[in-house]
Amino acid sequence: MKSLLPRMFRTAETSAHDAPPRRRIEIDRRRSTIYAIGDIHGCFDALLALEARILADARQSSVRDPLLIYLGDYIDRGPDSKAVLSHVARQDHGDGIARIALCGNHDDTFLRFIRDPANNAAWMNVGGDATLRSYGLGHVAHLRRPEDLASIGPMLRAAIPDEHITLLENLPVMATIGTCVFVHAGIRPGVALEDQTDRDLLWIREPFLSEGPRLPVNVIHGHTAGMEAVFGPRRICIDTGCYKSGRLTALKATPAGARLL
Template sequence: MVFSKLFRRPATPAPRIPDDLLVYAIGDVHGRLDCLDDLLVQIDTDPARDGRRAMLVFLGDLIDRGPDSRGVVDRVMAMRAASDDVHCLCGNHEELLFTAAEGSRQALGVFARAGGRETLLSYGVSEDAYEREDLKGVQRLIAEHVPVEHLHFLRNLPDHLIVGDYAFVHAGIRPGVPLDAQKSSDLRWIRSPFLDHSGPHERFVIHGHTVTGDPDIRTNRIGIDTGAYRSGRLTALVLDGDTRRFLSTSLAAGTYAAAA
């Protein structure tokens, strides 16, 4: 017993952020402006704020599936313009929209199947007009209805953010690859092998992209996409020093297609 205690490997310190900072990482909003507004009220009134600097990190997938993608983008753009402590990452659904706008037939096809219809309706396209169009017509509807400023904002979102011992990404990272060498395609789209990897990463990873009923808490990562577009539950992970807790909404579930 004495021998085992003497040679026991020291516990790995818990990842932490700077002590003068609170970080609120917000999962996939997917057009649920109602959920976002509810969560922002919770963040604004969080007693832990107490005058401290607070950073908000949106993990991407602001759009598609839910009913008000335009409202969500407007809200996040305004917040980002008002504060350098508001950050937003690029998700795979943002990539689908701006590459569809550029005419990628593959992106147009996936966009149409993965909630693009709801996005364009939120930008003022009528249901009848959308249903009449082929893929080329969907590209035209994007050009006619989605403001250039919105496309520019989404196209120029970063793929990751590092704060203290944490790396924030949309989907995940490829295990064994340094963060500065990761591909955008992995940061925005990866599932396996990231989700199956149990070893340590360069930094502790906070991500969305993969829906789970509750936050997916692992030894090397936490996933916080709780499927707001269909569940009404939008989750924020609160990081404070070396502690973690969660805020979430409990609004009415949506009726939107659960495309991949």
């Protein structure tokens, strides 16, 4: 079964190429300190613990107007996808830290599944079952065949809060500040930022992982999980596979450079 998963998930990857493009945003250059968090994948307790460390660091460093960027993949695999989305969807956390939530490939595919379960059934094999259980839909989390999933749309819409769907619909796919680029997966090497496709920003691995951006930018991303953060050619990957390793990773970027928190 394991060897079939990439092929099954490719349906969602291909459809991402055909969807209306998501927003790309430019961050106010006056922000001097940016924190980024890698793939969360339903690990709500780890997220709260890491955000507490970020808040402590910001206060200890007397950071003015700190910004936190989530790099996407809030759901699937871990136990608390619903709680993570509720947290990310909050407008004001009361801690003085502004937040930007970017879209990951799992988030994009979840939205497609909500709209059309039968034609996005592959999502169930990459952690979607855990997401459904977090919404109290464990009684359908075992379903895999499109014909069995075709009728669950009404119960999905009843169980998933409107604010979660609105969040998923409006997640931007890239944020930039100066020469620093924040995305979920990476960028197509040598292609101007304005010409990057959502498909690549959400899904790319090679040749980006080997070559880096091949542009005068530095890319902060997740998507490709490892046991530790990876400092590659003009790129830093901070997906440390929290759902299986228990380690959620954050990066602190300032004009002086970047370091793991």
